[in-house]
Amino acid sequence: MFSDKNSFKDAYLEKFAEIKGKPIEEGTLWDKYHTLVVLLKEEISLCRAFTNYAENRPSKQVYYFSMEFLIGKLLHNYLINIGIQDIVAEGLGELNIDLRDLLAQESDAGLGNGGLGRLAACFLDSMAFLGIAGHGNGIRYKYGLFEQKIVNGYQTEVADHWLKNGYPWEVRKPDKAIVVKYKGNVRAENLKGRLVFHHENYEPVLAVPYDIPIFSYENPFLINNLRLWSAEPLSSELDLALFNQGNFTQALSYKSEVEAISYILYPEDSNLAGRELRLKQEYFFVAAGLGAIVRSYKKSHGSLKDFSQGVSIHINDTHPALCIPELIRILLDEEGMDWEESWNITVDAISYTNHTVMPEALEKWPLDLFKNLLPRITMIIEEIDRRFKEKLLRRFFNSEELFESTPIIKEGQIYMANLAMIGSHSVNGVAKLHTEILKKHVFKDFHRIFGYKFTNLTNGVNHRRFLLTANPALSELITEAIGPGWKTNAAQLAKLHAFREDSSFLDQLAQVKYQNKVRLAEMIQEEQGVLIDPHSLYDVHVKRIHAYKRQLLNVLKIMELYNRLLIDPEAVQGGYTFIFGGKAAPGYHYAKSIIKLIHSVAEKVNKNPGIQDKLKVIFMENFNVSLAERIYPAADLSEQISTAGKEASGTGNMKFMMNGALTLGTLDGANVEIREAVGDDHIFIFGLTADEVLTSNRNRTYKSWDEYHTNPRLRQILEQLHSHHFMENAQEFRAIYDSLLLYNDEFYVLKDFESYIRTFEEAAARYELPKKWLQSSLHNIAESGIFSSDRTIREYAHQVWRVRCRRIE
Numbered sequence: 001m002f003s004d005k006n007s008f009k010d011a012y013l014e015k016f017a018e019i020k021g022k023p024i025e026e027g028t029l030w031d032k033y034h035t036l037v038v039l040l041k042e043e044i045s046l047c048r049a050f051t052n053y054a055e056n057r058p059s060k061q062v063y064y065f066s067m068e069f070l071i072g073k074l075l076h077n078y079l080i081n082i083g084i085q086d087i088v089a090e091g092l093g094e095l096n097i098d099l100r101d102l103l104a105q106e107s108d109a110g111l112g113n114g115g116l117g118r119l120a121a122c123f124l125d126s127m128a129f130l131g132i133a134g135h136g137n138g139i140r141y142k143y144g145l146f147e148q149k150i151v152n153g154y155q156t157e158v159a160d161h162w163l164k165n166g167y168p169w170e171v172r173k174p175d176k177a178i179v180v181k182y183k184g185n186v187r188a189e190n191l192k193g194r195l196v197f198h199h200e201n202y203e204p205v206l207a208v209p210y211d212i213p214i215f216s217y218e219n220p221f222l223i224n225n226l227r228l229w230s231a232e233p234l235s236s237e238l239d240l241a242l243f244n245q246g247n248f249t250q251a252l253s254y255k256s257e258v259e260a261i262s263y264i265l266y267p268e269d270s271n272l273a274g275r276e277l278r279l280k281q282e283y284f285f286v287a288a289g290l291g292a293i294v295r296s297y298k299k300s301h302g303s304l305k306d307f308s309q310g311v312s313i314h315i316n317d318t319h320p321a322l323c324i325p326e327l328i329r330i331l332l333d334e335e336g337m338d339w340e341e342s343w344n345i346t347v348d349a350i351s352y353t354n355h356t357v358m359p360e361a362l363e364k365w366p367l368d369l370f371k372n373l374l375p376r377i378t379m380i381i382e383e384i385d386r387r388f389k390e391k392l393l394r395r396f397f398n399s400e401e402l403f404e405s406t407p408i409i410k411e412g413q414i415y416m417a418n419l420a421m422i423g424s425h426s427v428n429g430v431a432k433l434h435t436e437i438l439k440k441h442v443f444k445d446f447h448r449i450f451g452y453k454f455t456n457l458t459n460g461v462n463h464r465r466f467l468l469t470a471n472p473a474l475s476e477l478i479t480e481a482i483g484p485g486w487k488t489n490a491a492q493l494a495k496l497h498a499f500r501e502d503s504s505f506l507d508q509l510a511q512v513k514y515q516n517k518v519r520l521a522e523m524i525q526e527e528q529g530v531l532i533d534p535h536s537l538y539d540v541h542v543k544r545i546h547a548y549k550r551q552l553l554n555v556l557k558i559m560e561l562y563n564r565l566l567i568d569p570e571a572v573q574g575g576y577t578f579i580f581g582g583k584a585a586p587g588y589h590y591a592k593s594i595i596k597l598i599h600s601v602a603e604k605v606n607k608n609p610g611i612q613d614k615l616k617v618i619f620m621e622n623f624n625v626s627l628a629e630r631i632y633p634a635a636d637l638s639e640q641i642s643t644a645g646k647e648a649s650g651t652g653n654m655k656f657m658m659n660g661a662l663t664l665g666t667l668d669g670a671n672v673e674i675r676e677a678v679g680d681d682h683i684f685i686f687g688l689t690a691d692e693v694l695t696s697n698r699n700r701t702y703k704s705w706d707e708y709h710t711n712p713r714l715r716q717i718l719e720q721l722h723s724h725h726f727m728e729n730a731q732e733f734r735a736i737y738d739s740l741l742l743y744n745d746e747f748y749v750l751k752d753f754e755s756y757i758r759t760f761e762e763a764a765a766r767y768e769l770p771k772k773w774l775q776s777s778l779h780n781i782a783e784s785g786i787f788s789s790d791r792t793i794r795e796y797a798h799q800v801w802r803v804r805c806r807r808i809e
């Protein structure tokens with residue numbers, strides 16, 4: 001790699017001339033960005049050759065199968081990971097190029113909806129960092145998650161054509177393509193007493209891989225791979241023949257039908273997309289990924305007998321659960337193994353992470369759809385189910401309830417979580433509370449059968465992206481104080497506790513936060529023309545918009561504050577800036593009216609001259625990874641207020657915490673563990689517990705009208721919601737009003753309202769005591785080390801994948 005800015009500059013100019021064929025002065029920003037990426041990619045692969053990858057190859061490969069990878073931008077992170085950011089910035093500077101302009105050229109690869117996809121991206125970094133040969137396997141969607149544009153306060157969706165200019169990080173590998181087979185029929189043949197199955201008359205689709213290098217911080221060991229598959233027609237005589245016969249439309253429709261498979265990312269979050277195309281997508285990246293893994297394993301090992309000792313297949317939620325029948329199919333039909341052996345290898349190789357307890361988000365598919373689209377896979381699932389029930393009958397012959405909840409196929413539907421449960425050796429929840437809920441409720445019966453399979457692996461986030469890169473000022477301050485060790489070992493952040501009483505350090509911490517807040521204020525002013533005060537409390541609620549995440553509860557709080565201020569302008573001490581961001585699924589009307597409500601309240605509040613300097617409400621358009629990296633470092637208060645028991649873990653909560661925000665939250669997901677880490681004095685907890693919610697649901701004791709009748713403040717707000725108070729059209733928020741009263745407030749918004757307001761006020765009062773606040777902020781940063789995904793991945797490596805981390809620390 002470049003030793004100084006001059007050697008970088010020379011290499012850069014040479015590369016520019018080589019690939020652009022024009023003088024640098026005539027280059028566009030894109031040309032300059034493109035050249036930088038190409039240069040880095042080449043240098044990175046030289047490093048790999050240099051570290052003698054083949055010889056150092058660890059014994060076991062991990063493949064992380066995920067429908068989503070929300071990787072965001074790579075260039076900035078990679079410059080920091082390689083350690084050449086300064087050299088590059090200075091070198092470019094001497095060529096009159098601002099590195100920041102080039103960073104802005106990169107498109108935000110938004111191949112995911114939210115937390116689940118971002119988790120997969122954080123894991124890729126940590127696997128590379130720890131020296132695990134861990135690779136991602138997913139789909140190269142032509143269109144990423146839609147771009148959100150707000151028009152008149154309403155969300156509109158614009159296609160995210162992230163590949164428009166090309167994506168210089170990826171490398172197309174047509175020689176590594178795999179044929180994926182759909183539909184057709186299965187013919188059984190009796191070959192010397194053994195039944196052999198042939199899949200015939202299928203529709204072939206060519207899966208072509210695109211590889212993106214994963215290069216983590218100071219990694220002297222290896223470069224991992226994110227492999228994304230693209231669907232292409234198998235260029236055959238068939239469509240050429242059709243063309244020649246003049247059947248242009250038929251030939252073209254075959255082409256577009258195939259390409260549709262990797263066309264769009266379903267913009268559904270915690271929700272079931274029940275469409276044939278979605279099932280095609282799921283089988284597509286499973287069959288392509290496993291096909292390539294098996295091919296490469298056979299090349300180096302000859303047979304698949306010891307496959308599970310050399311390979312771990314991890315399935316991120318149930319979307320890749322078809323890995324189970326597909327691996328069995330390969331071992332059975334292609335390798336000629338018997339069922340027992342195929343089954344044992346498969347279970348031993350595969351592990352599964354559950355991400356949700358919401359019933360509507362647990363995948364199920366009509367059996368008929370399966371039979372038609374994946375005939376051989378369906379037969380294998382039926383056989384897994386049959387054998388499972390047979391064993392169950394032997395072990396639990398008089399436990400009827402088990403036979404109701406655990407089968408894979410029930411009433412003409414295939415239950416993917418049950419398939420994943422039965423066909424893997426490990427299932428984990430993503431936070432302690434979530435894992436407990438899985439054991440006690442969602443998978444209660446499975447827990448009786450397969451107690452030994454359950455583990456908890458609390459999520460984590462890549463602190464090198466969300467702290468080191470996203471918050472350079474704070475990172476510098478931390479490094480000055482405790483040295484650079486925290487970058488490679490986040491637990492060292494605990495050394496910051498020593499600065500608790502150091503007023504000059506606390507002053508600097510305050511300065512850093514203030515600067516980050518100023519930067520965000522400037523961005524908001526530029527984009528929306530709204531002036532916010534960086535001295536005010538930034539109360540931030542950014543994540544997907546969902547009923548269970550209760551953005552509504554936050555809005556009701558703002559309405560309440562507003563009502564109070566109208567009566568008494570001195571009712572509120574300091575100034576508050578409420579910042580929202582997040583996308584709603586395009587078909588999720590309820591979530592979309594929440595976005596509209598936020599804008600209507602903002603309109604009213606921000607324009608009232610009497611309370612201008614007390615309250616501001618901001619909605620930031622198009623929340624994605626890049627925007628997240630701007631927002632988390634500027635937050636004072638982190639809103640994590642989901643209905644207890646609904647949020648599996650949350651990872652936004654961890655990113656806020658490591659940037660020094662204090663959490664205002666319910667005892668849900670990883671908030672529980674954040675509280676354990678920081679103690680009650682440094683977090684603001686309110687509301688029902690998960691147990692209380694469950695009990696209330698079971699006994700049906702909650703009546704939301706009671707809250708309405710007994711709480712006049714709440715009543716006033718609810719009436720404003722369906723009057724002309726915020727909208728010309730009083731019907732606009734009818735669905736919200738009805739959800740709270742007519743449909744008895746499924747998410748306990750009204751129930752938690754009072755304790756939420758009270759606890760917010762406690763937090764706001766604490767903010768008026770700067771020293772105490774700063775100490776809590778420091779305390780949160782110091783305790784955030786356990787929420788690094790490095791810790792999470794070490795746990796996966798030891799407990800689930802049984803693979804060694806080459807980095808010892």
Ligand SMILES: *Cc1c(COP(=O)(O)O)cnc(C)c1O
Pocket residue numbers: 113114115118542543544623624625628649650651652653655
């Ligand atoms: C971290 C992150 C999320 C997840 O946020 P939660 O608060 O855990 O729901 C979603 N989107 C983006 C862009 C993120 O960076």
